Amino acid sequence: MQDPKFPVRLADPAVSTLAAVGRNPSRTGVSSSPVSVCLALMLAAAGATAVDAAPTRLTLSPGQDINPAWDPRGNTIAYMRSAAASGSGVPFNLFQVQAGAPGESVMATGPTDGFGLVNSPAWIGATGFLGLEERAVFHEYLKFDASKAPFTRVVGDGNDAAFTQLMQITGGTGGGRIAFSRDGLTALWRWSSQGGSGTQQFRFGPTSALTGQATSAPGTLLVQTTHPTEQRMLGMAAVAPNGAFAILTLPWDGPDGSTSHPTDLWLYRLDGSAAPVNLTNEGAGGVYSNFPDVLPGGDRLLYARSSGVAGETWDLYEMKIDGTGRKQLTATPKFAEYYPSVSPDGTRAAFVGVHLAGFETSEPALPVGELANGNIYVMPLESSPPVEVTVDIFPAVELEWPSEVGVTYQLQYSDDAVTWQNLGEPMPGTGGLMKVFQPARSPATRLYRLQARRG
Numbered sequence: 001m002q003d004p005k006f007p008v009r010l011a012d013p014a015v016s017t018l019a020a021v022g023r024n025p026s027r028t029g030v031s032s033s034p035v036s037v038c039l040a041l042m043l044a045a046a047g048a049t050a051v052d053a054a055p056t057r058l059t060l061s062p063g064q065d066i067n068p069a070w071d072p073r074g075n076t077i078a079y080m081r082s083a084a085a086s087g088s089g090v091p092f093n094l095f096q097v098q099a100g101a102p103g104e105s106v107m108a109t110g111p112t113d114g115f116g117l118v119n120s121p122a123w124i125g126a127t128g129f130l131g132l133e134e135r136a137v138f139h140e141y142l143k144f145d146a147s148k149a150p151f152t153r154v155v156g157d158g159n160d161a162a163f164t165q166l167m168q169i170t171g172g173t174g175g176g177r178i179a180f181s182r183d184g185l186t187a188l189w190r191w192s193s194q195g196g197s198g199t200q201q202f203r204f205g206p207t208s209a210l211t212g213q214a215t216s217a218p219g220t221l222l223v224q225t226t227h228p229t230e231q232r233m234l235g236m237a238a239v240a241p242n243g244a245f246a247i248l249t250l251p252w253d254g255p256d257g258s259t260s261h262p263t264d265l266w267l268y269r270l271d272g273s274a275a276p277v278n279l280t281n282e283g284a285g286g287v288y289s290n291f292p293d294v295l296p297g298g299d300r301l302l303y304a305r306s307s308g309v310a311g312e313t314w315d316l317y318e319m320k321i322d323g324t325g326r327k328q329l330t331a332t333p334k335f336a337e338y339y340p341s342v343s344p345d346g347t348r349a350a351f352v353g354v355h356l357a358g359f360e361t362s363e364p365a366l367p368v369g370e371l372a373n374g375n376i377y378v379m380p381l382e383s384s385p386p387v388e389v390t391v392d393i394f395p396a397v398e399l400e401w402p403s404e405v406g407v408t409y410q411l412q413y414s415d416d417a418v419t420w421q422n423l424g425e426p427m428p429g430t431g432g433l434m435k436v437f438q439p440a441r442s443p444a445t446r447l448y449r450l451q452a453r454r455g
Contacts, residue, residue, distance in 0.1 A: 055337075055353060055364060055377040058097045059104050064374045065095070068350040069121045069130065070341040071146075072182055074431050075099040075405055077341070077350045078107060078121050078130055078146075079376050091116030094132070094144065099348065099378050100406045108144060108162065110153030111136035117153060120177045124207060125184015131166060133178060139169035141178050141189060141215070166210040167218070179237050179246075180207060182296060182344075186243030186270070188222070191215035200225055200255075202237065202248060204270055222246065222268055223276075225255040238292040238301075245269050245321075247292040247301060252283020262288045262308055265301070267321065279323035280305070290314075291338050294321070296346045302329075302381075304338035304351075313356060314338040316349070318381075329381075334359035337377070345404060346381065353377040399436045399450065403429030411436050412449045420449060 059065040061081060068079045077099055080092040094107040094117060107130075110117035119133040130144045137156030144151075148162035158165055166178075170191050178189040187207045193199040205219025236249040245267055252264045254276075262283040268276050279301070280289035286308035293302045299321055304314040305328075313336035319326040330337050339352040355362055355372040366372070403409065407429040412420040427434060 055351075055379040057353070057364060057375055057377050058099070058102055058350070059095075059376040060102060061104070061375065062370055062373055064092075065376050066092075066352050066374045067120060067339050068341045068352065068376050069123055070099075070343050070350055071123050072126045072344045073128070074344070074402075076146075077376060077378075078123070080118050080121065082116070092118050094118045094121060094130070096146075096149070097376060098405075099343065099350065105150065107146065107149040108151045108153060110134075111156050120179075122179050123184075124180045124187075125182060127184050131178045131180060131187070133169070133176065134163075141166040141169065141210070165212045167213055167215045170214045170216045177237055179239050181239040181243040182241035182294075183243065186239055187219070188237055188239050188246050189215060189219075190237070202246070204239075204246065220270075222270070223248065223250070223255050236290050236292065238294050240270075240294055241296055241298045243270060244298070247279070247294065247303075249290045249292065252278070252281075254278075262286055263290055265289045265292050265303060267323075277323070279319070279321075281323070288314075289317075291340060293340050293342050293349075295342050296344060302340045302342055302349055304340065311356070316340055316351060330379075332362070334362040335364070342381070348378055348380050350376055350378045401434055401450070403427075403431060403434040404452075405429050405431045407452050409434060410451045410453075412451060414449070 058077070059079070059081075061083075064080075064082045066080050068077050070077050075098050076096050078094060078096050081095040081104075082092045093109040095104050096107050097104045108117060117132075117134055117136065119135060121130050121132040123129070124131050124143060128146050130146060132142055132144060134140050134142050134157070140157055142163045143166055145162050145164075151162040153160060153163060166187075167189065170193060176190050176192070178187065180187050185207055186204060187210060188202060188204045190200070190202050192201075201216065201224045202222045203215070203219040204222055209218050238247045240246070248266045248268060249263050250266050252262055254266075264278050264280045264283040266276050267279050280287070280303075282289060282305075288306040288308055289303055290306075291304040291314075294300070295302065300318060301321055302316060302318050305317045306312065306314045312333050315331060316329040316337045317326060318329055334356045336354050336356070337351050340349045341351070342349050352374050353364070353376075354374045355366060357372045360366040360370065360372055364377070399411065401409075409427045409429060411423040413423055414420045423436070427436075
C-alpha cells in the first residue's frame, strides 16, 4: 500500500487559489487517483469592514514616521523615521514595528548627511532583505540584511557588513524609488540625471542582475521623459506580485504631457504586450492619485487619492487592476492616509496617518499636546470570499500553513458544505508553521475548511 501521508500545503492563508495533492490508496486498480473534495480557506475579519473600522496607531514618535513596507514573511512593518517633524534634508533612519501591537525598534541608523540612510524601503520578496535608497554622501540603491538589525552604518556609501550596493544612482542626486515584486524576482527603479529635472526614467529588470552598476545601465527602459525645469515623475510605483506589470504615478496626460500635476495611476505591462493604461483617469479634473500597492492576489490595487481641494486630505481607495470597481476605504477630511502597504495575507494595510495642523483632535485623535506628525497606522481590509478548489484527498491527511500572530485557525469538515463541524480546538497563530496531521473524521466526510478569524 502506498504511503497516504502526503501533505496538503497552504502556501499563504490569504492566497485565494489553493493547490493540494493527495492519494487514495483504497481505489481498486488505481495507484494515484483523485477523489473530489473541496478545501476552502475562509478568511474573515471579525467585526466591521475597512471603511467602518478605526485604524490602530502603531508608532508613537512625535517626529516623522513614513513609507511603511510590510514584510511578506509575517507581521513586521519597516519604515522611515526622523526625529524632526518635517523639513528638507531631514535625516531618516530605518525602524520596524510589529503589526500586532505598538513597540518600535531600530533596524539601522547611519550617516545623517543630506536625506540620510533610508528612502523608499521595500522588501525584496521573502528573502529577508530590504531594498532602499541612501542619500548620505552619494545617492545609491542598497539592500539591507534585516537579520543584522539593529545595525549602525558608518560608511558614507558602498558595502559593509549589512548593506550591499544594488546600484549607483547616475548623476548622484536623482533616485527616489525602488520597488520589488512580492516574489522578489523583479525590481523597478527610478532615476533622474539632475535631481528633479533632466533625463528621468523608470527601468525594470531581474533583481539578481543588480550588482552595483549605474542606475541607467541594467534592466529595460519602461518610460522616459526629459524636462529641464520640473520633476515629471514623482517616483511612486508598485510591481505586480509576479512581475507581470507595474503601476506608475505619472502626470495625468502621460510622462510627456503638458503638466506634471495632478497625477494618475498608469498600468504598464512589463512584457510590452499592451499600451499603457490610465487607470484612475481623474487628473484632468484636478484629482491626485498616488502611492499604489498591489494586493497579494495581483487583481486589486490600494492607493491614495486627494480631491485637490484646498483643506482636504488624502484618503485610501481600492480598485481592480483594470480600473473598475473603485471603492473608498477612508473618509477623513482632516486626517490624511497615504503610503499604503498591504499585509502578506491581504487582510490589512499599514499606512501613514497625519493630521492637518490645527486638527489634532480629529479622529483618530492625537494625545493632548502632540503636534500633527506622520505615524504608522494599520487598518483591516475586507476579507476575500471563500474559495473552493477540487483536490485529491485520502483517509490520512496533513495540512501545513504559515500562521499569523493574532489570527485563530480552526479546521472544520462537512458532508454537504452547509453544516460544518470542528475537528479540534481553535489554534492561535504563532507566526510559525502550523500543522494538523491525520485529523479524525467520518468516512463520508468530503469537505474540509480551514477558517481563520482575526481578533
